[in-house]
Amino acid sequence: MRKESAAQLVNEYKELMTCPICNSDMDVVELRSIVCKNNHMFDFAKQGYVNMLTRSVKSNYDKALFAARHEIIMKTHLYEPLHKRIMEIIGDDLEKHRKDYPAILDAGSGEGSHLTQIIDESNDSLIGVGVDLSKEGIRMAASKYHQAIWLVADLANIPVKDSTFHVILNILSPANYKEFKRVLSDFGLILKVVPGPNYLKELREAVFGSSEKKTYTNAETVSLFKEEFPMVNIENITYTKRLEQAELRNLMEMSPLSWSIDDRSKEELWNQESFEITIDLDILVGKQR
Template structure:
């Protein structure tokens, strides 16, 4: 590693430490559930002396179980190329308009390599944390945008204190509503992005896959948030030649074909792609719980 690289790493780590301090207390110890605070040397520490270092690359591991590393970094790199290439721009615009982002604290739950959160950060001024159990995704995310924090974490035991976030984003990723409810402030929002039936339909057709149904996922969301709003965002984006192979590599739809030269050749002929999604927005209501004093469930 060259000196310049070290300096970059250093400043990244320093900037993120400052951000952790600003947000503190927000983190919860994954081992004992106590509050974590920022100790000397960019370390998060709890009262029972469990401690978690901010890695040199600028991310932190807050998991009890080992992080998953079987997601290929190739997939995350492909996703980043496609998202940075602007194919999801209209979806980001729609998300940007759905909330008051200014000065808010936002969690991207299941961020992968963080490209969606980074794209939103370019549009809006908020404090953001991205989290995923896939270590390779978070490591890649940490190399980008300094003003965001990246955490390897298990959503089933989110390492955040109660009512820490104004909004939880959950984009093309499984949800854990119990934890979303706990870590979001009363009156805060959960924004979930679900693929629609025509999402990436050009690739689906090529791979011989039938149309995707989001019915179960949408129903699951409405069970949690009966008064949820849903916003359909559907558009076709031009796919520049340099993004055609990354597009193929970023989705499980076409994984089994990625070594198939004929298939790749056909995929290279995809000049436009359909991005068809449903954005679901639910409000967190905690009054009932605090008034009754106990959680009936």
């Protein structure tokens, strides 16, 4: 049963977890719930995730968006070069700081495909934990991917202990550096992936036309990251891929960009038979020390 196997996995790694309410240690009871010393209890959902939010939040991201991201990542393989490079960076780092079972946290994991690809193809035995505010995203991740731990939680209050994670991934998602520093281990590595100026530029042009909104810079995000992690290395990864119609439609569904598109341009784009798209991403690689 999915719920029980997920609970078993959490039980194995319960030392990583902390109560989001009182910060005490957590235990797994009857392969059903996670409970802390003060009896704060969080149940496993039947899909195998745990909702550890302490307040209710509304997410802009819905099921259709996550389903489209899943297709684009797992079937179109749009981010394959990114995954490969991330794996190399992690592999090189783990060689220097060998750990038995390094823990990797995907902060803002969405529907979990990036983390899964990276864990699956890595030569190291990694234990993955995916955290996202969106229940839809985490539910999808937990039902599809059984080798990682999936938690609905806020990056402002990540229910894991101090200094426990060797790697944090933060792909196209907001960051909380105070929390990231808290949970990273001594020689921990953080990889934040942010769009470069040409990321999805063809889609951006279709949405905003020639208006000024289409120019985008990540300078502010990069300088904030540098303030928090001065030992930073920035790598750019740029490539293009031609998408077939169904893939283009998924791309439109998966990107918050198309929330601002007008109906006419949307229809025009929707009916294109194929479409070339640019991926331009910066990988900000920081070290705890």
